[in-house]
Amino acid sequence: xxxxxxIGLIGLAVMGENLVLNMESKGYTVAVYNxxxxxxxxxIKGRGAGKNFIGAHSIKELCxxxxxxRKVMMLVKxxxxxxxxxxxxxxxxxEGDIIIDGGNSHFPDTIRRxxxxxxxxxxxxxxxxxxxxxxxxxxPSMMPGGSPAAWPAVKDIFQSVAAKVExxxxxxxxxxxxxxxxxxxxxxxxxxxxxxxxxxxxxQLMKEMLxxxxxxxxxxxxxxxxxxxxxxxxxxxxxxxxxxxxxxALVEKILDTAGQxxxxxxxxxxALDLGIPLTLIGESVFARCLSAQKDxxxxxxxxxxxxxxxxxxxxxxxxxxxxxxxxxxxxxxYAQGYNLMMEAAKEYNWNLNYGGIALMWRGGCIIRSVxxxxxxxxxxxxxxxxxxxxxxxxxGKVEKAQAGWRRVCATALSYGIxxxxxxxxxCYFDGFRSERLPANxxxxxxxxxxxHTYERIDKPRGEFFHTNWTGRGGDTASTTYDV
Ligand code: 2AM
Numbered sequence: 001x002x003x004x005x006x007i008g009l010i011g012l013a014v015m016g017e018n019l020v021l022n023m024e025s026k027g028y029t030v031a032v033y034n035x036x037x038x039x040x041x042x043x044i045k046g047r048g049a050g051k052n053f054i055g056a057h058s059i060k061e062l063c064x065x066x067x068x069x070r071k072v073m074m075l076v077k078x079x080x081x082x083x084x085x086x087x088x089x090x091x092x093x094x095e096g097d098i099i100i101d102g103g104n105s106h107f108p109d110t111i112r113r114x115x116x117x118x119x120x121x122x123x124x125x126x127x128x129x130x131x132x133x134x135x136x137x138x139x140p141s142m143m144p145g146g147s148p149a150a151w152p153a154v155k156d157i158f159q160s161v162a163a164k165v166e167x168x169x170x171x172x173x174x175x176x177x178x179x180x181x182x183x184x185x186x187x188x189x190x191x192x193x194x195x196x197x198x199x200x201x202x203x204q205l206m207k208e209m210l211x212x213x214x215x216x217x218x219x220x221x222x223x224x225x226x227x228x229x230x231x232x233x234x235x236x237x238x239x240x241x242x243x244x245x246x247x248x249a250l251v252e253k254i255l256d257t258a259g260q261x262x263x264x265x266x267x268x269x270x271a272l273d274l275g276i277p278l279t280l281i282g283e284s285v286f287a288r289c290l291s292a293q294k295d296x297x298x299x300x301x302x303x304x305x306x307x308x309x310x311x312x313x314x315x316x317x318x319x320x321x322x323x324x325x326x327x328x329x330x331x332x333x334y335a336q337g338y339n340l341m342m343e344a345a346k347e348y349n350w351n352l353n354y355g356g357i358a359l360m361w362r363g364g365c366i367i368r369s370v371x372x373x374x375x376x377x378x379x380x381x382x383x384x385x386x387x388x389x390x391x392x393x394x395x396g397k398v399e400k401a402q403a404g405w406r407r408v409c410a411t412a413l414s415y416g417i418x419x420x421x422x423x424x425x426x427c428y429f430d431g432f433r434s435e436r437l438p439a440n441x442x443x444x445x446x447x448x449x450x451x452h453t454y455e456r457i458d459k460p461r462g463e464f465f466h467t468n469w470t471g472r473g474g475d476t477a478s479t480t481y482d483v
Contacts, residue, residue, distance in 0.1 A: 004067040005031035005054050007157055010085060011075035011103075012039045017047060018136035019075060019102070019129070019161070024051050026160040031055075033062040035076075059085075063092035069153050073100040075129075079109075086113060095121040098150045102129045106266060107179035107186060111348070114146050114178040123150035126178075128185020130365035131163065139163035141365035142172035143188070143357075145181025145350075163364025165373075171363045176350035183270075183344055184357055187337050190267025190281040192366045193260075194333040195233050197284035197421040202322045203237070205408070209311050209415050210318060214249035218242040220319055228327050228397070231369030258288035267340070274343045279428045280333040283420040306416035318411070324404030325422050331398050332425035334375060335388035342386075355379035389432060398429065444469075451478040 005028075009020050012034040020030045031054040034040050044055040056062035063070055070093055074085050082101055089099055099117055101110065101124075110126030117124035128143035129136065142162045144151070151174045162172035175181040206212040206220065221238035225231070243250050264285040271278030290297075311318075338354060345352045358376035361367055378391040388394050409426050412419040431437060446452035451473065453464040466477040 002054075003029055003052075005029045005065050006067055007031070007071040007073060007154075008033065008056070008062045008066050009073045009075060010034065010059070010062070010089075012043050013075065014133050015102075015129070015136045016075035017043060018133055019140070020053065021047060021051075022137050022139070022161045023157060024048075024053060026157075028052070028157055028160075029054065031062050031065040033057075033059060059088050060092050063089065068094070068097070069123075070094070070097040071100060071154055071157075072098070073102055075102045078103045078105050082109070082113070086117060090117070090120055090122065093122055096123065098123045098125060098147075098153060100125040100127060100144075100146075100150075100154065102127050104128075104185070104261075104263065105182050107183040110146070110179035110182040118147055123147035123153075124178075125150050125154065126182045127158070128181050128188065130185065130188055132366070135163065135364050139171070139364050141188075141360050141363065141368070143175050143181045143184045143360055144172070145175040145184070146178060148174070148177060163368075165359065165363045169359060171360050171365070173353065173356045173360060175357065175360075176345070176352050177348075178350075179348065180345075180350040180352060183348075183350075184341065184352070184360075186263050186266050186270070187341055188361060188365060188367060189263035190278070191333060191337045192233075193264035193267075193284040193288070194280045194337075194421060195231070195330065195367055197287050198280075198326050198329045198333075198425075199233060199237050200287075201412075201419045201422050202326055203241075205322060205412055205417055205419070206319070209412070209417055210315050211311070214241045214251065224323055224326075227323075228371065229323065229330075229369075231371065232366060233369075255294070256291055257294045258291045260285070260288050264288070267337075270344065271336075271340050274340065274347060276336070276340045276343050277428060277431075278336045278340050279424040280329060280336060280421050283424045287418075287420055307414065309415055311411075311415070313411070318408070321404030321407045324401035325408040328398050328401035328405040328429070329422050329425040330371065331388065331394050331401075332429055333421075334371075335394070336428065338375075338388055354385070355383065387432070389429070402426075402429070451476060453477045 007028060008031040009016055010033050012032055020032055023030050029052040032040060032043060033056040037057050040055045040057060044053055054065045056065060072089050074082060076082060076085060082103060082105060086099060099122060105126055114124040125144050125146035129140050131140035139162055142158050144158060158172050159170040162170040164170055175184050203217065206217050218238055218241040221234055221241060225234045225238055240251050264281060268278060268282045268285050341352055355376045358372045362372040374393060378388060378393060379385055385391055389398060405426060409419060409423045443454035447454050447466055448469045451466055453466045455461060455463060456465060468475055
């Protein structure tokens, strides 16, 4: 009898192909299937030739070729195709077998699918896979969640294909129940939006305010990649700025309208749902939306005047300040992202391992950076850390960065150059460290027009007051009616 496969994969697009080649290179036998069946034979004869793959021409054949407990992984288009495949796979599995979704599914779908698949006596995993095509082949960051009982059966495969950090630890660990893995992947993507936006803001300031050439900026990013900012996104920005087409920087010929696939938006929507101030990521999503209104901006640029000032400050100092601004804002972005995960853990009953998540993002994925090692350390020291800004290391770093960061924001605003992510992060920082915010006045306004009541600082919490502010309203608080 021919050897059974360790795992089966449905979806031979480039991510799927690369991931199974990665699995096979680690010593696993993989059965493969694709909706358009010709792709199976093409793969077996092409990139998969001479390797330990079993080509299946139906889902039945795929499931029959698997070692028990059977593990069937889908890497197909997110949405309805995932539900359709689940229904096609279920009849060919037995109790204890596992269905895995490695696509970019929205976490509420994964919560629903976990319940559904478990109701059939099977186990389910929804895993974030980050790192693009190259990551899939050489070692992605993997963020699995779902039925906890499924983890021991896939742990070895997942951890052996995942990226590794310097000490050999895999960038893959169990995230949590049902949709936790896809939630964490979503937050990863939101943070990616934020990291990219603050880099773009620094670029615009260097180019438009400081009048720097792409070669000069290339050198600055090269330097920045050697310190606290050392990360994949700084590294590729360095390379992009140095890339020439016919002797000129290609980046300057690219149309300034950003695309998006929706994961940043999902992160922002989730923050609004859970009441978490995820300002930097929110601004990063909106910045892409504004960039997409190109025609309107071109029209506005012809008729609306802004400040006309020429930078006369110390250029080297401003570049140094920009580095601090990026680092300060980056700390805020991760503090906010972690805050969102903590609230989601409460809301959805997930037992998240925050240090483990930092380790999963440390290598293989788009937001990989040296900085994540320090986040891991912060949570290792204090697993119940309420906010990253309260960790002594990060508190010290932000305090040190704030002077330069403030100079950058103040200068950008006076020059009329938009820096929505850098400034909103600074405002969050100042709000977070304020004992008193103006919400007392806000509560008074709410009570004035809507009798919504307020609490007092000279009375215990939980006691609510209503004032008849004008002498014309009654004493009835809004709690007694429902409008
Ligand atoms: P295909 O090769 O038959 O198009 C990535 O696009 C993967 O998802 C591919 O394996 C693709 O199969 C599959 N896919 C895309 N849309 C699909 C759909 N509507 N139903 C099932 N599979 C789909």
